[in-house]
Amino acid sequence: MNIEARKIKFVQEFLELQDEEAITKLESLLSLEKLESGKSNSNLLDKKELNKRIEISEEDFEKGRFKTSQELLLKYQKVNL
Structure with missing residues (x-):
């Protein structure tokens, strides 16, 4: 066949x-x-967009705009109680 x-x-x-x-x-x-x-890239970020997101994340981290994993765990433990 x-x-x-x-x-x-x-x-x-x-x-x-x-x-x-x-x-x-x-x-x-x-x-x-x-x-x-390699036939599907519709859901993948291109390199330029990925680098832009990395830069934004690094800037957020440097300026203290983030939550620790412990803070997130506590937040979601409270929600599930």
Whole structure:
């Protein structure tokens, strides 16, 4: 069976699925495969945007605009009580 026939068979079987968990797993697998093959960058930040976010984070840290992990843990422990 050639690749085109395999894809058609896969799509037909996929369309018959009724289990939402199975569909979610297949979506995740497809996303992972796209990321690994470099074919999907729609959800990835480009280098320029990533560097800008790093600069902002570093500036926030230098100016004391952050919370420690202990502060965050205490905050969310209070919420869950």
